[in-house]
Amino acid sequence: MKGLEHLLQPIKVKNLTIPNRVVLPPMGTVLTNSDGSVSERLLAFFERRVKSGAGFVINEITSVHPKGSSFPGELAAFDDRYIPGLRKMVEVAHRHGSKIAAQLHHVGRESSILLDSGEAMGPSAIPSYVYGKAPREMTLDDIAEVVDSFGKAAARLREAGYDAVEIHGAHGYLLCQFLSANSNKRTDEYGGDLRQRARFVIEVLQSVRRAVGDDFPISLRLSVEEMIKGGYTADEMVPIIPEFVKAGADIIHASFGTHGTPGGLTSAPIEYEPGFAMHLARRVKEVVDVPVIGVGRFTDPFVANECIARGDADMIAFGRQHLADPDFLINAINGKPHETIECLACNQGCIEREMLEGRRIRCAINPETGMELRYPTKPAEKSRVVWVIGGGPAGLTAAHESARLGHQVTLFEMDAQTGGQVNLAAKAPFKEAYRRWIEKLTAKAERAGVTFRLNTRVTPEMIAGGNPEVVILATGAEEAVPPITGIDLPHVCFARQAINGEVPFHGKVLVVGGGLVGMEVADYCREQGCTDLLLVEEMPESPVSKAASHGYMLHKRFRQAGYQLILGARVKEITPDGVLISVGGDEQWLTGIDQVIIATGTKPRNELKDFLEEKGITHHIVGDAVQGRRIIEAVEEGARAAWSI
Numbered sequence: 001m002k003g004l005e006h007l008l009q010p011i012k013v014k015n016l017t018i019p020n021r022v023v024l025p026p027m028g029t030v031l032t033n034s035d036g037s038v039s040e041r042l043l044a045f046f047e048r049r050v051k052s053g054a055g056f057v058i059n060e061i062t063s064v065h066p067k068g069s070s071f072p073g074e075l076a077a078f079d080d081r082y083i084p085g086l087r088k089m090v091e092v093a094h095r096h097g098s099k100i101a102a103q104l105h106h107v108g109r110e111s112s113i114l115l116d117s118g119e120a121m122g123p124s125a126i127p128s129y130v131y132g133k134a135p136r137e138m139t140l141d142d143i144a145e146v147v148d149s150f151g152k153a154a155a156r157l158r159e160a161g162y163d164a165v166e167i168h169g170a171h172g173y174l175l176c177q178f179l180s181a182n183s184n185k186r187t188d189e190y191g192g193d194l195r196q197r198a199r200f201v202i203e204v205l206q207s208v209r210r211a212v213g214d215d216f217p218i219s220l221r222l223s224v225e226e227m228i229k230g231g232y233t234a235d236e237m238v239p240i241i242p243e244f245v246k247a248g249a250d251i252i253h254a255s256f257g258t259h260g261t262p263g264g265l266t267s268a269p270i271e272y273e274p275g276f277a278m279h280l281a282r283r284v285k286e287v288v289d290v291p292v293i294g295v296g297r298f299t300d301p302f303v304a305n306e307c308i309a310r311g312d313a314d315m316i317a318f319g320r321q322h323l324a325d326p327d328f329l330i331n332a333i334n335g336k337p338h339e340t341i342e343c344l345a346c347n348q349g350c351i352e353r354e355m356l357e358g359r360r361i362r363c364a365i366n367p368e369t370g371m372e373l374r375y376p377t378k379p380a381e382k383s384r385v386v387w388v389i390g391g392g393p394a395g396l397t398a399a400h401e402s403a404r405l406g407h408q409v410t411l412f413e414m415d416a417q418t419g420g421q422v423n424l425a426a427k428a429p430f431k432e433a434y435r436r437w438i439e440k441l442t443a444k445a446e447r448a449g450v451t452f453r454l455n456t457r458v459t460p461e462m463i464a465g466g467n468p469e470v471v472i473l474a475t476g477a478e479e480a481v482p483p484i485t486g487i488d489l490p491h492v493c494f495a496r497q498a499i500n501g502e503v504p505f506h507g508k509v510l511v512v513g514g515g516l517v518g519m520e521v522a523d524y525c526r527e528q529g530c531t532d533l534l535l536v537e538e539m540p541e542s543p544v545s546k547a548a549s550h551g552y553m554l555h556k557r558f559r560q561a562g563y564q565l566i567l568g569a570r571v572k573e574i575t576p577d578g579v580l581i582s583v584g585g586d587e588q589w590l591t592g593i594d595q596v597i598i599a600t601g602t603k604p605r606n607e608l609k610d611f612l613e614e615k616g617i618t619h620h621i622v623g624d625a626v627q628g629r630r631i632i633e634a635v636e637e638g639a640r641a642a643w644s645i
């Protein structure tokens with residue numbers, strides 16, 4: 001296949017022939033049973049991913065020790081009772097022609113549950129980056145027990161039929177804690193310089209090797225660079241890697257970053273280009289002669305092919321792309337790469353939902369992900385006439401899903417193009433991919449048979465005349481006008497007008513409202529050359545969390561631009577000469593403001609609701625038409641409405 005020749009080449013590791021160079025990297029799902037065993041929903045999730053055609057698929061973090069799990073339901077291999085479930089994962093992979101590994105994991109100190117219960121342990125009693133509490137320092141007996149548990153778990157995986165195992169030495173978990181001088185201050189043989197701190201990893205490798213025998217491939221996932229203040233660099237780590245190969249590693253999976261790395265770089269946000277970390281894989285390749293897996297924001301198999309052709313890596317992992325659209329490889333092979341919906345790296349449904357909200361995996365733009373068992377695949381019993389009103393993410397998803405299930409669907413959009421507010425989101429810096437998503441989703445809905453009526457504002461009369469059987473109201477939201485005196489002045493505009501380029505900026509800008517839209521507008525102003533900007537937010541803390549990767553990047557650029565964030569302040573009045581704010585009961589005039597941009601939120605645009613209710617027409621209200629929220633809610637509600645018809 002032209003452009004995929006290198007990616008589709010088989011690769012041999014020991015006696016294992018992996019059919020191509022595409023890797024499904026380990027991704028925790030929270031879809032397991034509560035005791036850490038394989039659930040039906042995990043199998044269904046996994047099978048949908050494996051159908052991508054990836055040659056090498058690696059199961060998510062799999063706990064080697066009862067006290068080594070991030071949370072009680074983490075996939076487990078610390079007891080024989082888990083073998084039957086794990087065997088089912090193997091059967092799924094083999095049924096689709098993939099070779100399968102599982103990722104052996106010990107969390108060390110990075111578990112809030114273990115830290116709270118006093119059971120967390122680590123190389124030294126140094127607080128976790130994320131949770132702020134310290135584990136207890138491991139004794140030599142603890143170390144021996146954990147080393148042994150890695151071997152025992154590996155043996156169970158081999159018994160379950162796995163083709164290989166991966167040892168998780170990356171991302172700030174126990175092995176990485178030993179490697180890092182930030183978390184390992186031991187003065188015994190497991191501490192010291194990096195070579196000495198690597199001893200634990202080497203013992204784990206040797207233990208696993210002893211347990212699985214010489215012929216069984218072992219992958220070692222490493223953060224080649226820790227990417228944190230005081231952490232180890234690639235210059236320090238790369239020379240040590242041949243030692244790991246000597247100790248038993250047959251593949252080096254070249255990841256990067258830890259939980260403490262600012263901006264969640266391990267699952268990098270949209271600011272990072274596909275393949276941005278390939279220099280790390282290449283450096284590993286220079287010092288070892290075993291296969292190296294490269295990873296980081298890959299969405300396009302042709303780009304991955306180029307990386308392999310260039311010698312950056314031998315295999316390429318596609319993580320979140322497998323969540324956004326697992327058909328990316330098949331589409332490329334079948335000459336339809338343009339049909340692939342590319343991952344937006346928003347992390348909304350995946351890593352941040354799991355880590356920040358403690359919820360199961362989803363994908364903001366793929367309503368099937370994490371819902372595989374409930375995702376309808378057969379046509380609806382009766383094909384109905386469905387009107388979808390509004391062509392934003394909620395309406396587009398509802399229309400596609402309804403048409404896919406055999407309904408006769410017309411989507412009405414009053415604008416000249418589909419996308420709704422995402423067309424504004426896409427104008428913010430780094431977010432052009434959001435527009436591509438809308439274009440591809442629109443084309444997908446068209447292919448599924450949706451009729452589009454653009455430039456058409458639906459009125460009650462139209463609904464009465466058209467007589468649809470079901471209406472999906474996805475009319476989104478419009479800006480709410482806050483009660484601020486002077487809001488009608490000529491130098492005041494709304495976020496939509498600003499980001500649409502309708503207002504020429506000059507001088508000092510004041511943004512009212514520091515939610516995502518306010519921060520995006522500030523970022524847009526920065527890109528347009530604005531050097532003087534104040535953002536006033538009513539809440540005492542920024543609503544845009546720095547713990548979220550894109551949020552972190554927005555705050556970072558805001559700070560670097562020299563902009564000022566005023567928290568806990570309410571704008572009361574705007575005059576041609578200044579803006580009156582109230583901070584903790586005190587009033588203060590901000591002067592010299594040339595442009596005010598209002599970004600104080602939206603109100604649902606659901607004026608058709610009363611009519612639909614009155615006439616008893618079956619309808620569903622979805623997305624921001626219910627309440628202004630995010631893309632993930634719009635997509636999920638749009639899909640669920642369609643599935644319920």
Ligand SMILES: Cc1cc2nc3c(=O)[nH]c(=O)nc-3n(C[C@H](O)[C@H](O)[C@H](O)COP(=O)(O)OP(=O)(O)OC[C@H]3O[C@@H](n4cnc5c(N)ncnc54)[C@H](O)[C@@H]3O)c2cc1C
Nearest residue numbers: 390392393394414420421425458475476477623624630631
């Ligand atoms: C600048 C900006 C940046 C954003 N960034 C993000 C982000 O990074 N992540 C995120 O999750 N969310 C983001 N959002 C919010 C996100 O865009 C919305 O939550 C999402 O678009 C809501 O989708 P929706 O389909 O419900 O509504 P909308 O996107 O508002 O779409 C509704 C559509 O209905 C049409 N319509 C309304 N009435 C009628 C009618 N009577 N007849 C026909 N058509 C009608 C409208 O023209 C519109 O196209 C951002 C929003 C903005 C403004």
Ligand SMILES: Cc1cc2nc3c(=O)[nH]c(=O)nc-3n(C[C@H](O)[C@H](O)[C@H](O)COP(=O)(O)O)c2cc1C
Nearest residue numbers: 025026027028060061267296297318319320350351
């Ligand atoms: C939801 C989610 C869960 C993850 N869980 C794991 C894991 O269990 N083990 C691991 O080594 N990496 C994990 N990662 C990191 C991914 O394997 C991958 O390295 C990262 O997402 C970067 O690849 P991408 O840019 O292609 O998504 C996870 C990432 C996500 C998004």
